[in-house]
Amino acid sequence: MADKPTKGLADVVAASTALSDIDGQAGLLFYRGYDIHDLAGRTTFEEIAHLLQHGGLPTGEQLAAYGAELVGGRKLGALAEANIAEKQAPMEALRTLVSLAGGDDPDKDSNSPEANLRKAARLTAQQPILVARYHAARTGTTIPEPDPELSIAANFLLQITGRTPGQHEIETFDACLVLHADHTMNASTFAARVCAATLSDMHSAIVAAIGTLKGPLHGGANEQVMRTLESLDPAAVAQAVRDRLAAGEKIMGFGHRVYKTEDPRATHLRKMSKELAEASGDDTYYRMSKEMEEVVFETKGLYPNVDFYAATVYHYLGIPTDLFTPVFSVSRMAGWTAHVIEQHADNRLIRPDSEYIGERGQKWKPLAER
Numbered sequence: 310m311a312d313k314p315t316k317g318l319a320d321v322v323a324a325s326t327a328l329s330d331i332d333g334q335a336g337l338l339f340y341r342g343y344d345i346h347d348l349a350g351r352t353t354f355e356e357i358a359h360l361l362q363h364g365g366l367p368t369g370e371q372l373a374a375y376g377a378e379l380v381g382g383r384k385l386g387a388l389a390e391a392n393i394a395e396k397q398a399p400m401e402a403l404r405t406l407v408s409l410a411g412g413d414d415p416d417k418d419s420n421s422p423e424a425n426l427r428k429a430a431r432l433t434a435q436q437p438i439l440v441a442r443y444h445a446a447r448t449g450t451t452i453p454e455p456d457p458e459l460s461i462a463a464n465f466l467l468q469i470t471g472r473t474p475g476q477h478e479i480e481t482f483d484a485c486l487v488l489h490a491d492h493t494m495n496a497s498t499f500a501a502r503v504c505a506a507t508l509s510d511m512h513s514a515i516v517a518a519i520g521t522l523k524g525p526l527h528g529g530a531n532e533q534v535m536r537t538l539e540s541l542d543p544a545a546v547a548q549a550v551r552d553r554l555a556a557g558e559k560i561m562g563f564g565h566r567v568y569k570t571e572d573p574r575a576t577h578l579r580k581m582s583k584e585l586a587e588a589s590g591d592d593t594y595y596r597m598s599k600e601m602e603e604v605v606f607e608t609k610g611l612y613p614n615v616d617f618y619a620a621t622v623y624h625y626l627g628i629p630t631d632l633f634t635p636v637f638s639v640s641r642m643a644g645w646t647a648h649v650i651e652q653h654a655d656n657r658l659i660r661p662d663s664e665y666i667g668e669r670g671q672k673w674k675p676l677a678e679r
């Protein structure tokens with residue numbers, strides 16, 4: 310056993326997985342051996358969720374059956390219906406709501422492969438509904454009922470914005486969901502696997518993942534990117550970014566533990582952001598993002614990660630800024646649930662060691678003598 314830990318477990322191989330793979334030097338990402346560049350814009354999120362959870366891209370017949378299961382799974386149970394948690398902040402609310410959905414789930418007491426697949430489909434189907442219902446409750450608005458004819462991407466945009474999305478918007482958002490669906494041993498997935506490895510249930514593992522995704526160094530970064538853009542003077546972006554970097558601040562949406570070159574997801578998201586910006590008639594945030602990208606690269610040699618251009622894409626799609634990280638959870642649900650299935654299928658408790666750096670040989674004294 311190594312004596313010294315690697316800070317942040319960098320370069321430590323913590324699990325074996327057949328779900329996704331990253332080549333950090335080449336900037337490549339694969340889902341079950343398929344290059345993300347081949348999948349983005351050509352497959353739907355439903356197909357990718359099937360690929361991850363069931364092990365292969367679906368045939369037409371399998372997709373119809375899985376799609377019907379997802380549509381059926383949109384219905385919330387009594388516990389979630391009774392407390393939509395609208396007084397909590399978005400990620401807190403989702404943590405609560407997934408926990409309640411666990412209480413509602415008919416398979417909650419089983420970790421069998423069949424029960425796990427059913428729970429994975431229900432969680433994937435319910436997550437966008439939970440975000441939409443939460444948003445409606447906190448804004449005191451009524452939203453359209455889920456439309457069984459619509460995909461997850463189209464139905465989500467409909468319920469969040471209240472208007473029928475255009476085809477280009479649907480395809481763009483669907484591609485976003487595909488791009489965010491899985492990403493090897495990222496922090497939230499690792500958290501889910503640690504929880505699942507105690508033979509706890511899928512919903513508990515997903516609650517752990519949601520709590521982990523919430524942090525600004527992980528999924529919370531996309532919201533922070535938008536807040537940064539909103540806080541900057543469009544005419545003074547470069548100087549502001551230089552000043553922040555000089556002051557030792559991190560610029561959200563840049564840098565990555567694994568990618569040493571451009572994050573392949575950012576390549577797609579940059580293009581989407583540009584297209585949506587041009588279509589909106591006001592490309593200010595896109596232009597500011599490009600300028601930020603140039604300055605951060607010039608000054609620190611860092612590339613944008615998945616969260617950087619996702620922020621402006623979601624903004625142009627009309628998604629409220631504080632729902633950006635919940636949107637991340639909608640897509641990552643496909644991967645999280647697949648990792649729980651994989652962990653349960655070949656389980657061993659995840660219990661690393663630690664390096665003790667505290668005092669030794671301390672002598673206990675009674676309270677009166679301390």
Ligand SMILES: CC(C)(COP(=O)(O)OP(=O)(O)OC[C@H]1O[C@@H](n2cnc3c(N)ncnc32)[C@H](O)[C@@H]1OP(=O)(O)O)[C@@H](O)C(=O)NCCC(=O)NCCS
Pocket residue numbers: 317525526527528530554558559560561562563564565566567609611614615616
């Ligand atoms: C993603 C991230 C957490 C990876 O962290 P990591 O592998 O532990 O790398 P570190 O935080 O140790 O960073 C290494 C160096 O690069 C710098 N750095 C990393 N990301 C930076 C950023 N976004 N802005 C400015 N500097 C950054 C660090 O300050 C550090 O510099 P130093 O060696 O001079 O101290 C980190 O890049 C980050 O915090 N990015 C911003 C948050 C974000 O976008 N998260 C979403 C990830 S998909």
